[in-house]
Amino acid sequence: MQPIQGATPRPPGEPAPAPSVAGEQPLSSVQRTVLERLITRIVAVSQQQSAELWAGLKHDLGLKNEAPLLSRHFPAAEQNLNQRLTSAQTTHATRQIVQQLSELLPQGNNRQAVSDYIRQQFGQTALSQLTPEQLKSVLTLLQNNQLAIPQPQQRPATDRPLLPAEHSTLNQQVAKLTAATGESGKQIWQSMLELSGVKTGELIPAKHFTLLTTWLQARLSLSQHSAPTLHTIQAALKQPLEADEWKEITDYSQQRFQATPQTVLTTAQVQDILNQVFLKRAEKQHVGPIETQNIQPVYNPFIAPFIEPLKIISARPGLALIALIVVMLLFWMVV
Structure with a gap:
């Protein structure tokens, strides 16, 4: 700890010196105590030593290491040490968090x-x-x-509910949308449940996570536009509309709102169109692979009338022999 600067002894009979200029006096005991307590607190939460902190403080104040701190230095010194303490506490807290994470x-x-x-x-x-x-x-x-x-074998791909991290992501986006539009978070979640086709209290399937994320991001982006159009909606979508989707949405807007791609849309119309984008993309996700038994061979229209008779003949060898004789006789008569 830096020694407290005291007054120089005055020989007997020597007159008292003139009063020092204001601010040029050494630190008062109260000021010294304040700084020493800050130093002690920094040492407690950091790996720095007291002498190192005093030297760093003087360096920051532009003083030589042997120069004493004066009362005029106190405000800057206190501010400097408070900043060092805040930084040391943050570093200490971060180190503790990392240590806890390392254990988990x-x-x-x-x-x-x-x-x-x-x-x-x-x-x-x-x-x-x-x-x-x-x-x-x-x-x-x-x-x-x-x-x-969950473990991989417990994660059927499309039917599992949202993971906690996915739910947290949606919750954060809902909070941003609520702050931007003033709409209640409960109402936004209810809209997402309805879009996902689940009832209140049921879990949203994870297969809708990407679509819901796009829906929320688009709504947040479009809330900042005063005159949105279909082109604005297209630009706001994280996954823009493909050509067939664009045609479907423009046709829908024309039929429902008599709106062209350049028409300025209301907030309700924008949300209605975003809902349609969600539903159409969700519908495409539900389209399964084509069943092989439903695929008709390319030759089917031409030879289908002959298939059943051939099956009957192949199942009865006697008929097959008679048919062969008939064919040979017909062939001989033609020749």
Whole structure:
């Protein structure tokens, strides 16, 4: 700890010196105590030493290491140490979160779940690239078992419900849309349930996750347009309409609203059209593979009348022999 600068002893009989200029006095005991307590708190949450902190403080204030701190330096010194304390506390808290995550990651499939989540949510692939707030959110979800993913054999692909991470993603997008439009989150979720074809209380199938994400993102983007058109909707979709989809939507808009691609649409019309985009794409997802028994051979129209008689003859060898004799006689008569 830096020694407190005291007054220089005055020989007996020597007159008292003139009062110092304001602010040029050494630190008062109160000021010194404030700074020392801040130093002690920084040392407690960091790996720095007291002498190192005092030297760093003087360097930041532009003082030589042997120069004393004066009372005029106190405001800047206190602010500097408070900033150092905040930084040290943040670093310490982050280090504790990382330590807790390191203990949880090896358990079960946590490592894969966290990797998938941070890639999807933050566009990162390593925990070291996350901010302290992002790390804390990951730890909270992991501690609450909200990032656990089923084993592969337990994940039928299309019929499984939304994973916690997927549900969390939709929830965040709903919150953004609520903030932008003022619409209640409950009402938005109800709309998504209806679009997905499930009843209140049932789980939304994961196969609708991408479509719902596109639906929410488009609604959020279009809420910022004062005069949206079909072209604006096309630009707002994360997966733009293909040629056949564009024709279907333009025809639908013309029939329902008498709207062309250049017509300015109301908020209700925009939402109605986005709902149609969702439903048409969801309908395409339900189209299964063509059943092979329904495929007709290309020769079928021409020889179909002969198929059944041939089947009957092949099943009865006697008839087959008679048929052969008849054919030979006919052939001989023609020749």
